[in-house]
Amino acid sequence: MTRHRWLPRPGLVIFLALIWLMLVNSVSLGQVVLGLFLGWAIAVLCKDFLIHIPRVRKxxxxxxxxxxxxxxxxxxxxxxxxxxxxxxxxxxxxxxxxxxxxxxxxxxxxxxxxxxxxxxxxxxxxxxxxxxxxxxxxxxxxxxxxxxxxxxxxxxxxxxxxxxxxx
Known part of the structure; x- marks a missing residue:
């Protein structure tokens, strides 16, 4: 299986994990792992619904x-x-x-x-x-x-x- 199938949007995973940490107002190891897992799960489940974002040149x-x-x-x-x-x-x-x-x-x-x-x-x-x-x-x-x-x-x-x- 390719990287894109199991990690479709690394930036989205990190962004969602940061949102999770802000929501729970805690930066413990458990919350970071949980945030990364939730971010990854959402990105994998929603990959077919996300449109391609072109690369920023400037x-x-x-x-x-x-x-x-x-x-x-x-x-x-x-x-x-x-x-x-x-x-x-x-x-x-x-x-x-x-x-x-x-x-x-x-x-x-x-x-x-x-x-x-x-x-x-x-x-x-x-x-x-x-x-x-x-x-x-x-x-x-x-x-x-x-x-x-x-x-x-x-x-x-x-x-x-x-x-x-x-x-």
Missing amino acids: PLKLCWFTLYVLWEIVVANLNVARLVLGPQRKLNPAFVEVPMAIQDEFLLSVLASIISLTPGTVSAGLTPDHKIILLHGIDVRDSQALIAEIKERYEAPLMEIFECSPT
């Missing part, structure tokens, strides 16, 4: 991208508050289809989460072939500009940070 850029996304969320909150508290006749809600260059399931879910976490936009669907994300914007003046913004601000950095192949 960890420092990932840190900066995370901070950038958090900043974008704050700015978007302020913009949405301004839009919502202002006259409603200025709103132009619309659905926009954004073509995707990435096909990796994990990265698509990260991108959809970023879109949904940023106030003013919500990812509403993904085509079965993973080539188009449908998103809803609260104020879409120019759909092409929104598409370019999503691709430039979020999709391109994700493709640069993680090892993935474009379509």
Whole structure:
């Protein structure tokens, strides 16, 4: 039997063991062994349900991208508050289809989460072939500009940070 069958995600095992130690608030040898066993058992039992996470090529850029996304969320909150508290006749809600260059399931879910976490936009669907994300914007003046913004601000950095192949 291969290592991947009996130890599918070593990082997950360690992470779950650390969570266990925090939950029991004890770092005794017995609790460490029990935490490692539980982490291993969960990883083995759930291995068929876990998706592949691409390797991070640029960890420092990932840190900066995370901070950038958090900043974008704050700015978007302020913009949405301004839009919502202002006259409603200025709103132009619309659905926009954004073509995707990435096909990796994990990265698509990260991108959809970023879109949904940023106030003013919500990812509403993904085509079965993973080539188009449908998103809803609260104020879409120019759909092409929104598409370019999503691709430039979020999709391109994700493709640069993680090892993935474009379509």
